[in-house]
Amino acid sequence: xxxxxxxxxxxEAELKWNPEIDSTDIAAKVTNGxxxxxxxxxxxxEKHQAELSVKRVAGVGAVANDLAIRPNAxxxxxxxxxxxxxxxxxxQELPATWDKLRxxxxxxxxxxxxxxxxxxxxxxxEEAVRRVPGIVDIRNSIHVxxxxxxGDIKYGIEAAFHRSAVVDxxxxxxxxxxxxxxxxxxxxxxxxxxxxxxxxxxxPGVTSVVDALTxxxxxx
Amino acid sequence: xxxxxDIKRDxDNELNWNPEIDSTDIATKATSGxxxxxxxxxxxxEKHQAEVSVKRVAGVVAVANDLAVPPKHxxxxxxxxxxxxxxxxxxxxxxxxxxxxxIMVHDGRVVLEGTVEWQFSRERxxxxxxxxxGVLDVRNSIQVKPVLVAGDVKAxxxxxxxxxxxxxxxxxxxxxxxxxxxxxxxxRSWAERxxxxxxxxxxPGVMNVVDELTIRT
Numbered sequence: 294x295x296x297x298x299x300x301x302x303x304x305e306a307e308l309k310w311n312p313e314i315d316s317t318d319i320a321a322k323v324t325n326g327x328x329x330x331x332x333x334x335x336x337x338x339e340k341h342q343a344e345l346s347v348k349r350v351a352g353v354g355a356v357a358n359d360l361a362i363r364p365n366a367x368x369x370x371x372x373x374x375x376x377x378x379x380x381x382x383x384x385q386e387l388p389a390t391w392d393k394l395r396x397x398x399x400x401x402x403x404x405x406x407x408x409x410x411x412x413x414x415x416x417x418x419e420e421a422v423r424r425v426p427g428i429v430d431i432r433n434s435i436h437v438x439x440x441x442x443x444g445d446i447k448y449g450i451e452a453a454f455h456r457s458a459v460v461d462x463x464x465x466x467x468x469x470x471x472x473x474x475x476x477x478x479x480x481x482x483x484x485x486x487x488x489x490x491x492x493x494x495x496x497p498g499v500t501s502v503v504d505a506l507t508x509x510x511x512x513x
Numbered sequence: 514x515x516x517x518x519d520i521k522r523d524x525d526n527e528l529n530w531n532p533e534i535d536s537t538d539i540a541t542k543a544t545s546g547x548x549x550x551x552x553x554x555x556x557x558x559e560k561h562q563a564e565v566s567v568k569r570v571a572g573v574v575a576v577a578n579d580l581a582v583p584p585k586h587x588x589x590x591x592x593x594x595x596x597x598x599x600x601x602x603x604x605x606x607x608x609x610x611x612x613x614x615x616i617m618v619h620d621g622r623v624v625l626e627g628t629v630e631w632q633f634s635r636e637r638x639x640x641x642x643x644x645x646x647g648v649l650d651v652r653n654s655i656q657v658k659p660v661l662v663a664g665d666v667k668a669x670x671x672x673x674x675x676x677x678x679x680x681x682x683x684x685x686x687x688x689x690x691x692x693x694x695x696x697x698x699x700x701r702s703w704a705e706r707x708x709x710x711x712x713x714x715x716x717p718g719v720m721n722v723v724d725e726l727t728i729r730t
Contacts, residue, residue, distance in 0.1 A: 303676035310673055310715055312631045349708070351678040378605065385602050388646045411532045424605050453530055456523035458571040458702035458728075482678035484704050488569065495530050510678050 295352035295513045297323040303350045304328055311346045314339045319360065321347065326354035333363040337428045348483035351510040362401075362429045370427025372398045378425045379403060386421035390414050394435065396422075401429035408438040412494035412502075439472070442498040446474065453492035460488050465506065472498050477505035514730055515572035517543040523570045524548055531566045534559055539580065541567075546574035546730060554580040556588065557648045568703035574728045582649045584621055590647035592618045599623060599642050606641035610634045614655060616642075621649035628658045632714035632722070656720075659692065663718025666694065673712045679705050680712070685726065687713070692720035699729040 301323040308316040318333040328347050334340040340360045347356050370378075376398045383391040394407035403425075405418055415435040422431055447469045454462035465478040474493045480486045486506055493502045521543040528536040538553040548567050554560035560580045567576050590598075596618040603611045607629075614627040623642055629635050635655045642651050667689045674682040685698040694713045700706045706726050713722045 306672065307676060310669075312715055312717075313633055349678060350676050353678070381601065382605060385598065385646075386644055413533055426605075426608060449530070452526065456527060456570050458569060458573070459704045484679050484708070488704070492530075495532055497532075512678065512681075 294326060295510065297325065299513075300326060300328070300350065300352040304347050304353070307346045307350050308343060311342060313342045314346065316343070318363070319343055326352055327357065328353050328355070329357045329359060331359045332361075334360045335363055335365070336426065337362060337423055337431065341423060351482075351512045353483070353510075354508045370401070372400065375401065375403065375425060375427050379422045379428075382421040382425055383418060386417050387414060391418075394418060401427055402432070403428055403430070404432045404434055406434045408436055410438065410440045412437050412499070437500050439498045439500060442472070444497060446472075446496045446498055449496045450474065450493050453495065454489065457488060457492065459485050460492065461485070465489055467493070472500040473503065474499055474501070475503040475505055478507075479509050480506050481509065481511040483508060515546075517545065520546065520548065520570065520572045524567050524573065527566050527570050528563060531562065533562050534566065536563070539563060543573075546572055546728075547577065548573050548575070549577040549579060551579045552581070554582050555585070556646075557582050557650060558644045561643055571702075572730050573703070574730060584649060588647045590621070592620065595621065595623070595645065595647050598645050602641040602645060603638060606637050607634055610638075614638055621647055622652070623648055623650065624652045624654060626654045628656045630658065630660045632657050632711075632719075657714075659718045659720060661717035663692065663716070666716045666718060669716050670694065670713050673715065674709065677708055677712060679708050681705070685709055692718055693723065694719055694721070695723040695725060697725045698727075700726050701729055703728065 304321045308319055315335060320332045322329045330343055334343060343360060344356055344358045347353055376396055379396050383394060390409060393409055394405055397404045403422055409415055415437060418435060419431060419433045447467050450467050454460045465476055468475045476489055476493060486508055490502055521541055524541050528534055528539055535555055539550060540552040542549045550563055554563060560582055563580060564576055564578045567573055596616055599616045610629045614625055617624045625638055635657055638655060639651055639653050667687050670687045674680045674685060685696060688695040696709055696713055710722060710724050
């Protein structure tokens with residue numbers, strides 16, 4: 294396993310490297326491959342970008358994103374304005390399903406709720422809202438209520454893993470209990486982990502995917 | 514090496530599997546690892562998603578996306594209205610750079626022009642427009658004009674490759690000529706290829722990245 298010092302050095306370099314973020318007030322602490330991010334980001338989008346940057350680095354096993362959003366008087370947006378922009382963003386992102394969702398905004402903190410048929414809708418809703426200026430925090434309380442309960446979930450997911458260029462199906466175990474999927478085993482990167490989740494959530498009928506995967510870099 | 518029959522079978526299964534796509538009218542062909550998509554997608558976003566899905570499949574070396582997006586009456590939106598929506602989407606996606614981007618809409622086909630400092634802005638402009646209702650096509654003619662002065666571009670990119678969890682830095686060569694970077698070598702998947710491409714674009718001063726990477730199967 295990589296030394297924490299080496300991971301720390303690379304995480305700091307990667308944060309500086311990402312042109313989408315200003316890492317001046319962002320700090321990272323690495324313990325046994327788990328990275329804690331703290332300090333200040335300019336907005337929610339930057340906070341998220343910092344997390345994505347860290348996940349690209351070899352040796353990073355887990356990330357705790359404790360970045361706070363820098364309070365900036367000039368950027369202050371009223372709650373009604375945030376709500377209006379968030380609704381607009383949702384409508385543009387999900388023209389067919391936005392009306393199944395509800396938004397609540399309080400002091401720049403947004404909660405999204407509702408029931409949708411697929412995880413991808415849940416993910417895209419959060420991505421859409423993340424772009425809205427003035428947001429301090431997003432809580433995604435949308436739940437997935439599949440319309441179709443069809444087919445062998447375990448078989449479908451394993452077949453998806455098998456044809457994937459990125460996921461190594463020999464090292465991941467798929468367990469299914471009702472509509473809940475648990476993924477366990479080892480992946481070599483966050484890219485592989487995300488692909489595994491994407492495949493799992495594509496199975497018709499899945500309501501939750503539990504992540505028991507460990508990210509262990511095959512480099513170093 | 515995976516046979517074209519197996520690649521086509523897996524590509525078809527992957528397209529069926531993706532809940533964001535209705536693959537009813539999508540036809541696929543695989544020839545020496547190159548996959549051609551033909552037929553129809555319901556909208557431009559779905560056309561893009563189909564390509565993304567194909568690139569996930571092991572053995573796929575290249576993709577030709579010939580999917581057509583027929584104008585749909587239910588999504589019919591006038592050009593001025595689409596242009597308005599596009600500006601709103603762009604402003605939200607790129608609060609600083611949107612002012613330097615020009616949007617032209619003709620019969621649902623969008624062309625983006627102008628200049629931005631970074632490739633990520635150029636790509637996010639397309640992402641913002643791609644998902645809008647009524648869009649049949651997006652052409653990205655935005656240019657990247659870096660403002661930051663280049664440092665040691667080759668060394669910086671190579672260091673970024675080394676620390677990246679997915680890229681095998683020993684297999685990818687970085688060549689720099691002025692503001693242009695060329696990537697050569699072999700990668701194991703489209704995911705790795707995308708990482709290398711995006712990383713190269715993050716070096717200050719880069720105006721163009723030529724991707725000559727090949728996918729090893």
